[in-house]
Amino acid sequence: MGTSTFVVAATSTEVLNVIAAFAGGLFIAGALVCAVVFGMRIRDRELPRPRPEDQPHLPTTGPIREIREIREPDEVPMSEERERLMPYQLHTSGTRRGKDQARKRWLPGSSGSFGSGGIGHT
Template identity: 75%
Template sequence: MSTTTFVAAAQAATSSEVLNVIAAFTGGLFIAGALVWAVRFGMRVMDRELPHPSPEEQPKLPAGGAVHEIREMREPDEVPHAEGRERLMPYQLHHSGSRTGKDQRRRRWLPGSSGSFGSGGLGHV
């Protein structure tokens, strides 16, 4: 390999490395500028929003205290058959779709009864 070929190859490699560094620096400047613009835009949007409520304007608990969850067992209502009539519309059904059950004891899972995987048997023994 002659000296002129080696020098030309070194110059080509150096110029492509310099171009890569310049491209990376330019890309970084572009991303940094975009981030600065996004932060300034977000600050302008926040300045236009309504102010946060003061502590006196915050919601208060009702006089009776906190509202608690009510748990009850429900039984399904029978859907009336529409034989010879037009089909029933949802607003023609009972408002909640079910009624309070007579037995309010919560059903529990019993070992040996049906589980989530098949018949509830003992499995492979």
């Protein structure tokens, strides 16, 4: 009589485990379906995506190329009262094109980038 009760108890535990796993799977599947539905509702409220004709186009003259040139610094005027200059007191002419267009190169033996002065690689 003891053996049959053990088999019935073991079988009922296995059945309960299968039922619990199935219920957990249903819960996870339902949560995923709800997440997809929620995402679709959010996406429906967003602005429509731009059409290809709404995208920017190249100018009729073709692509604009990068221009590299060395610029001369613009001098900051001194205030007569030696007070701080306000933005409206500065002229906005910008910088001028430099006479020497040769790039300044790094010199071997100098301090390296950003003036760190470190030993660097030898």
